Amino acid sequence: MQLLLESSRRFFYRHPGQLLLALIGIAAGVAVVTGVALMRDVLIDALDSATESLSGSEMLRITAPSGPLDEDLFRTLATLPGAPALLPVLSSRVRYGNRMLELLAVDPLSLERSSPVRPTGSATGQLLTQANAAVVTERTLERLNVDPNGVLQVRHSGETLNLDIVASISGGRELDDRIIMDLAAAQHLTGRQGELSFIEAAAGSRAWLEEHLPDGLELVDAEQRRDSAAALTAGMRANLTAMSLLSLAVGLFVIYSVLAFLLVQRRRTIGMLRAVGVTQGHIQGLLALETMILAGLGALAGLVLGTLMATALLELVRQPVAELYRMVASAGIRPTVGLYAAVWIMAVIMALASVLGVLREAQRIPPGQLARTVHEGNSSGSRLWRWLPVLLLALGALLIVGTRGLAPVMAGLFVMLSGCALLAPATGMQLLRLISARGDGLVPRAIKMLMSSRQRLAPAVSALSLALALSAGVGMMVLGFRATVDDWVSRLISADVYLTVSQGQLGSADVETLRNWPELEMLTSSRQVRLDDGSMVVGYDLNPKAWAAFEWVSGSKEAARPAVESGAAVLLTEPMARRTGLKPGDRIDLATPSGPASFEVAAVYRDYSNDRGLVGLIGWRFRELWQDEQRDSIGLYLRPGTEIEAFETKILDAFPAGNLTTREQVREQTLAVFDRTFRISWALAILVGMIAAIALISALLALGLERGREYATLRALGLPRRGLAGVVLTQTTSLAAIAAIMAVPFSMLIHAVLSLAVQPRAFGWSVALTWPWQPLAVIVPLALILGALAGAYPAWKIASRDPAPLLRAS
């Protein structure tokens, strides 16, 4: 075995390019899986990590079921005999340029007493005495490109806040993108006087707190908060995981292709080794060991790459996560040995499984076999093998249609894609057979020559086909979804302009003032509060036009309006109805500041603004229960003929801090959020495509080597270099073409499953199934270009060889 290993080492030493190709293939697949896994963990930790780093982990959190806590609660609790140490926290989201940051306001003295994170020098004093003093980590300063001791200008509720950075703090990456301020200063700056987001208490104080907490408040431990964050981001994380596993699957095709290629190159050596008495077991053991070493080294490189990639991927999701879930994800990933070990072991095992076919092929090399060419023959395998793709497609369809959860639908999609992966080369080659049966030119002849290597090329065709299908399928889903959202937002936004204010709040008095303006035909207004589980309650004051803008999913439109306006019933968005399983006629209980309230569900309407769901109730009832007279925005319907510029001037005179947003601007902002949300999907799809290109190149190199003697014969018979290059390019482009052709139905399948099954189950909303053609119009020419480019080097290499040495060698 020692001699075999030495022979193997020398072979790789002499063929560094192939070694590199194999390492790149596995490293790229593992990198995507690692990157996404690390990023997923950040999403789960995002809600808690910053506060934990200030107050310590495993803390209990006192929260109100909806809305903020009253600061008086803290004072009351803190002064009770036997009270545990309590840390009052106010959390607000502020925007710095395009970045969402969390303004975390605490009592600096509490920090000094109990926190592992302490401001340096005189920072505590400055935080307490200076109105706009704030501290951030050094990394955050670097990321935001702000000078230490400089001014950080952020936006909150449309207002600009100038924060003086008085010191930097040490601390983990979980504090990145957080601004820490004194509680009172932050309350004043953000106009949230008397409010707290939550109070942290030591884990051991549960009994005391349960005894002394007023009714209606909740005590949440670290585990529950983590579960909540996990549930909040479940859909997004599931999608990302699926994409990363697909990347690894495509990466395994590369491993297969490269090892098959290496086997072709060493067929003669193996034949000779077998002839001198080396057993099949030794050969298989050697190849398995090579695979393990290659996969192990490639996976190690992938772990490093993935760790670097995770930060870049995280940047792509941080803003959508902040916009969709109001979570400021930490800027730093937190790698663990366990995660690395799990990914590494999975990669090595999957690599070994993927090369079982190569090992079987090696077993079949007879002693003394000196030819590189493999006669694949016409064996079409057992009946089961032939029907396997159909069985997999049917099983996948069954999992998707016959189950309700997200995990089975993802599993179903993978099973179906496995069926597609098997179907692509077989069906594609049949197509090529049909093409090659017609005509006498170079193309049919070149294609016919390709046929005998169909099994060797099958993994590359599968990988490329799947990668193209995935890119196009995701693209179709995103474009279809975007069109749906565009249609929804255009229909829903019925007012001409929307009024918000950058300072202070809009209240009922403002609504009454505006109602009397002669320029305005009618108004709508809304106020929303976020619940702990990420869902929202919205108080609506709607006019007939706004009512007409709702798109109903279920329930009677005519019956819903009077029921809701009576205050006895509510509307649910589709994600809320799907998540809770409620339907019109059922009852929903809401925890409100005035105590629990029960409502009948009047109807369910389409909504894409929040995947946790939204409960809509009539404004007067909302104000009554939440004791909140404020409005987030007022929709203004202008009378025909109203001069918009004059009206704007009048609004700004009446509301100096007012902002007017037109219908078109709202639409653009909505679609911008949408586009940012799906950047990660595009990025992963492109990564998968790049890995597939590596698979294609390695397969083509194998083809070139395996068919070297045939190519030399053609040259000897009189086929010019250019003609031979044409043959090779035709073959590579044909392979890419069949991959692209097969990718078309596969991408439609992926699009349909993503739109009709994954989106509803991951996010709760249904997406109208449309068939955007643009991704297909991109992937087909892209595949042909890729095929031509991937074939260019082998074509040049093969065509530039003189036939004589090749014929002599054969």
Added chain:
Amino acid sequence: MADPVLSITGLQRRFGTTGPVQVLDDLSLELSAGERVAVMGSSGSGKTTLLHLAAGMDTPDTGEVRVGGHLLSTLAEPERTRFRARYIGLVFQDFNLIDSLSVRENIELPLWLNQALDERRRIAELADELGIAALLDRLPEKLSGGEKQRVAIARALVHRPALILADEPTGSLDQTTAEGVLALFDRITRQYGVTLLMVTHNDEAAALCDRVLHLRHGRLSED
């Protein structure tokens, strides 16, 4: 007197850069139309190199190769390749059939390369002559060694080349099969009036030819 079909003058060919080996040394040879010449020699004597130079697949260090009066060294590589396709037929020891093409398509290759597919009827004629008519739609992997070499002979003849170059045509065959193939080769080359340069180890193969030359120390001699 007509020009010789193959004329080789003062051919020299060395291989290797450090301590180069002189494989062919001032070698000269002429084959007139219809003449069949066998070149014998030990392994490594340069027989295959001679064939490759005659086919224009390799270029000499010095000396000239003329086929049908055309000086190959004056032709650029693409022209030489086209010339080979038109004027030369090749028979290899290992048959070198294209495994993915049927017997018919293999024989058809030279016609395709010469854009003479309208001459396809010759395939059937040759297949009849060589006893492979029933095999035309099979793939090479389904054929025996003797059948493969008969297909290779048909491929070498189908476009009616001026010169056939055969490299150990029976080298991969057992004795009985080799005898059958040689008999067929003898008959068909006579029938078609082919000019043949064959390199071989096999005395029986050489005996079919009009002249037998021996390649020693890079030169040909007639014993």
